[in-house]
Amino acid sequence: MSLPTHERRPYSILVRRLEERFGSARQQNRWLSRFEMRTRNSGETVAALGDDLRQMVQKAYCNLDSLAQEVLALNQLYKSIPIEMKCRCVDRECKTVADAVDIIERYEALLGESSQKKTSVRSVSYENCSENKLDMEWQNNGDPNVRLISQQPNNDRTIQMLLSRMDKLENQIRNTNNRSNFRFGRNNYQNGSNTQNQRTCFICDSPDHFYRQCSMSNGHEFRENKPPNSQNFRNFRPNTTMETVQGDNLPFIQ
Incomplete structure (x- = not known):
């Protein structure tokens, strides 16, 4: 069954406009961009991340076979997990996203999620031990006002040390010039x-x-x-x- 000429033209225009808006080529580039920018959100399980990556890779690389899509999703999953988890998955020779998700979930059940681990930088001072204790408490506190208050003594002490050092250098230069002026004139x-x-x-x-x-x-x-x-x-x-x-x-x- 074919459409009449007066109806065929509006139909072709409609199809072309639908392809421009919802066409496979444009949607493929959009899904590819989302797939490459996909990372693990805070509080998101690794299983949900793996399922989302597999769905995105099927839409972004629709012309590839399932094995290649699985490899691409697995590599993108490795970018969203810590390096130690990636090493464990590589040691176990994971071939699919499901295998990697199983290993990561078991290790996170024992060690806890990497997002719950807080890295801290230890501050050492030779002048006052109480300030060291205040610095360690500041590192575990997320309040920015407390950070500024606890950081102020350290900044003042550093500035005083720099000024003292500059004064010593100026005195050394001045003494050197004075000694050179009183040498025997040759x-x-x-x-x-x-x-x-x-x-x-x-x-x-x-x-x-x-x-x-x-x-x-x-x-x-x-x-x-x-x-x-x-x-x-x-x-x-x-x-x-x-x-x-x-x-x-x-x-x-x-």
Whole structure:
């Protein structure tokens, strides 16, 4: 039986629109996306998860055989369980979702569900043992206000430790610079940096006085204490300014 021409055209349009809305190709992509995003919900049994995965894989991969669909559902089930459960299922060589569900249910009956296990991070402090006890109680408490209150002392203590450490580093740098300024002056004369703007003492590199006013050396003492082969002695050039001694007309060398 065939439809008349005036009825065949509206029927073809209806079929095409139904296929566009409820067609197998579009629904297959939708079920494929749901299947890949499917995970185990809180409080959901592993049996319900396995049944849902098998139904989704049949709609998402309708062109595959049942064995391939079972393997895909099993792999997706492994993504929703802990790694230790997956290892047990692989050791038992599970081939179907039903076999894996049976093993997981038996282990969860003995060990409990993985969602009920709470991981905790232990906080250690060397200053106050009571704060450690407060930190351990905070880890088992789900109230965010309690977390902020218990975490505040630790944050303050950490900030104080960082500030103290920064002060120590600044003091070390300052002491190092001070010691380097009072070393015997060889850098300025070796490097030629004793310019008009950087005049310092030849002995101690102090910019407050020159060689003649330096308390560390008084001419003969400096020559006697320093060996002739020292760098300062080799670089030492006395002032040869000619001055007249009071009472005499003879010049002397300073």
